[in-house]
Amino acid sequence: MLLDDNKAWAAAKVAEDPDFFKNLSDIQTPEFLWIGCSDSRVPANEITNTQPGEIFVHRNVANLVINTDVNLLSVLDYAVNYLNVKHVIVCGHYGCGGIKASMTKDDYKQVLNMWLRNIKDVYRLHREELDGIADEEARTDRLTELNVQEQIMNLSKTSIIQRAWKKENRPDLHGWVYGLKDGIIKPVFEMKAGTHIDPLYEYDDL
Numbered sequence: 001m002l003l004d005d006n007k008a009w010a011a012a013k014v015a016e017d018p019d020f021f022k023n024l025s026d027i028q029t030p031e032f033l034w035i036g037c038s039d040s041r042v043p044a045n046e047i048t049n050t051q052p053g054e055i056f057v058h059r060n061v062a063n064l065v066i067n068t069d070v071n072l073l074s075v076l077d078y079a080v081n082y083l084n085v086k087h088v089i090v091c092g093h094y095g096c097g098g099i100k101a102s103m104t105k106d107d108y109k110q111v112l113n114m115w116l117r118n119i120k121d122v123y124r125l126h127r128e129e130l131d132g133i134a135d136e137e138a139r140t141d142r143l144t145e146l147n148v149q150e151q152i153m154n155l156s157k158t159s160i161i162q163r164a165w166k167k168e169n170r171p172d173l174h175g176w177v178y179g180l181k182d183g184i185i186k187p188v189f190e191m192k193a194g195t196h197i198d199p200l201y202e203y204d205d206l
């Protein structure tokens, strides 16, 4: 099924533009790194109406940036230092199962508990604001936004980002949330290259 669909897709692309794959295989110079949720309803290229070759993508449950995640850090290193991306986007989405799960007391057992703990930590940092929101959906939506903000801050704490900021004044960091109900992306937090952060996390010998 998927393989048949793939053949049909490739044929349609070639019918549209005979050089489509030739042009794509020659270059990969995306300007964007996308860190998004694994959710099947949030495909980076489709919702931004971009083509293969335009966005370098990493996805995990609830779009987290964890400073011991070798997978994410390798993607970040490659995107920033070899592809020279100008923008890094962390894109969450309303209705995120990972965010919802983190707000319950359910035991999701090993591994998932470990992963979701990071979102519980975001809740704790913003407990006062979040506990003040009576409506459950509104509270979940707000945690989704704050989670994206926190992941942008996690990016800024890495030496990979700080070194690129210092040496090349890029990339800008963008925190977005995608709406499953209307398809619209809402920008919720931004850090321009060179932004000063809590000195505790700033390296001065980059």
Ligand SMILES: [Zn+2]
Residues within 6 Å of the ligand: 037, 038, 039, 061, 062, 093, 095, 096, 097, 098, 099
């Ligand atoms: Zn999600």
